[in-house]
Amino acid sequence: MNKEKSGIKRRTFIKMLGAAGVGSVASALNRPVVTDAAVMQVDTRSFGSTGVQVPILSLGTMFDTGANQLLLRQAVKWGVTYWDTAQYYNRWGSELGIGKYLAKFPEDRKKIFLVTKSSRRDPGGLTDELNDSLDNLKTDYVDLFFAHGVSNARNELTTEIKAWAEKMKSKGKIRLFGFSTHSNMERCLSHAATLGWIDGIMTTYNYKVMTTDKMKRAIDLCHKAGIGLTAMKTQASSSWGSTGTQTPEGMALTQRFIDKGLTKEQASLLAVWSDERIAAICSQMNTMTILKANTQAAVDQERLTASDQRYFEVEAQATAANYCAGCTATCQGALSEAVPVGRIMRCLMYSRSYSDHYRAQVEFRDIPGSVRDRLTAFDYSKAEYSCPQNMPIGRLMAEAVAELS
Numbered sequence: 001m002n003k004e005k006s007g008i009k010r011r012t013f014i015k016m017l018g019a020a021g022v023g024s025v026a027s028a029l030n031r032p033v034v035t036d037a038a039v040m041q042v043d044t045r046s047f048g049s050t051g052v053q054v055p056i057l058s059l060g061t062m063f064d065t066g067a068n069q070l071l072l073r074q075a076v077k078w079g080v081t082y083w084d085t086a087q088y089y090n091r092w093g094s095e096l097g098i099g100k101y102l103a104k105f106p107e108d109r110k111k112i113f114l115v116t117k118s119s120r121r122d123p124g125g126l127t128d129e130l131n132d133s134l135d136n137l138k139t140d141y142v143d144l145f146f147a148h149g150v151s152n153a154r155n156e157l158t159t160e161i162k163a164w165a166e167k168m169k170s171k172g173k174i175r176l177f178g179f180s181t182h183s184n185m186e187r188c189l190s191h192a193a194t195l196g197w198i199d200g201i202m203t204t205y206n207y208k209v210m211t212t213d214k215m216k217r218a219i220d221l222c223h224k225a226g227i228g229l230t231a232m233k234t235q236a237s238s239s240w241g242s243t244g245t246q247t248p249e250g251m252a253l254t255q256r257f258i259d260k261g262l263t264k265e266q267a268s269l270l271a272v273w274s275d276e277r278i279a280a281i282c283s284q285m286n287t288m289t290i291l292k293a294n295t296q297a298a299v300d301q302e303r304l305t306a307s308d309q310r311y312f313e314v315e316a317q318a319t320a321a322n323y324c325a326g327c328t329a330t331c332q333g334a335l336s337e338a339v340p341v342g343r344i345m346r347c348l349m350y351s352r353s354y355s356d357h358y359r360a361q362v363e364f365r366d367i368p369g370s371v372r373d374r375l376t377a378f379d380y381s382k383a384e385y386s387c388p389q390n391m392p393i394g395r396l397m398a399e400a401v402a403e404l405s
Contacts, residue, residue: 081113347361
């Protein structure tokens with residue numbers, strides 16, 4: 001390993017951004033409110049060519065929604081009415097909490113663009129999980145149903161699934177159908193744009209991946225095909241190479257936005273919203289503080305300057321080796337044996353970026369023991385050489401074994 005793929009050395013980066021000391025991120029959260037919180041309302045955008053308008057900020061609910069009913073109520077008041085869930089979120093409790101809310105406030109159902117998902121790829125399994133979700137959510141339809149975690153759209157989005165989606169639409173159980181993707185996003189999006197029956201896609205999309213030529217082309221193809229696009233993983237936390245320790249590059253970038261009255265997290269949202277082909281950003285907002293900060297960013301929509309965008313691009317290049325961009329076909333294809341590198345990277349993300357060590361362990365232990373037991377024995381040199389991010393894949397696999405076994 002080898003290559004200067006970023007083209008920007010740390011010294012150059014610090015010289016460009018300036019080595020200013022970093023103040024408290026909390027100071028940005030306490031900045032003067034431009035819009036009165038009592039009357040904040042999130043704007044909407046068209047969801048592709050579906051004819052549906054959705055809020056530009058979506059509530060990700062991988063948390064205890066049952067114990068956060070006031071947060072759900074406040075989200076509705078602020079217009080954050082695009083809710084994203086799945087049966088297994090919050091260890092299978094997210095849907096139940098939303099169902100509890102809708103049972104108490106049934107009049108809010110028509111205000112909410114409700115999305116849930118299934119990891120099944122067969123019509124029978126999809127039907128079972130959809131029916132379970134409808135029961136959990138206390139509703140007779142969902143606005144959008146996703147095939148969750150698609151990594152090979154050509155193989156996974158079959159004609160059987162197309163027929164199933166059309167059948168569920170005709171029964172009124174789903175309004176729209178699509179998929180979510182965390183890996184090989186560009187390939188999945190590009191193929192989906194050719195199908196003609198995908199209504200919406202939720203994809204990893206942030207300042208670290210949105211400027212690549214492949215992702216630009218894929219997003220444009222989907223936009224032209226009328227597919228509604230939702231961005232996730234928009235914070236792009238760089239914690240693969242270190243367990244949460246912020247890099248000098250990240251500290252310098254954080255300081256720039258604190259000086260502008262923003263947190264880096266708020267600025268990261270604005271970077272994605274600047275692409276008007278993106279209908280919404282899905283963000284996990286499990287506290288009122290996060291919900292308020294993200295809603296404020298959505299409502300104020302303070303535009304980033306070209307210089308601000310450049311700062312993001314430079315930081316992304318300089319810290320590429322700390323972030324898995326999800327191009328798993330590249331690294332996994334370079335290995336002589338089947339190793340789920342991308343899946344293990346997601347486990348590390350849950351543990352290090354989301355501080356959800358339990359979920360990381362559960363997902364890691366779902367990997368067959370015959371694979372887990374040999375992770376430290378594989379030769380990852382070819383995968384590392386092929387990685388556009390120049391990531392230390394072998395070291396990270398070893399760290400995953402040590403942390404999550």
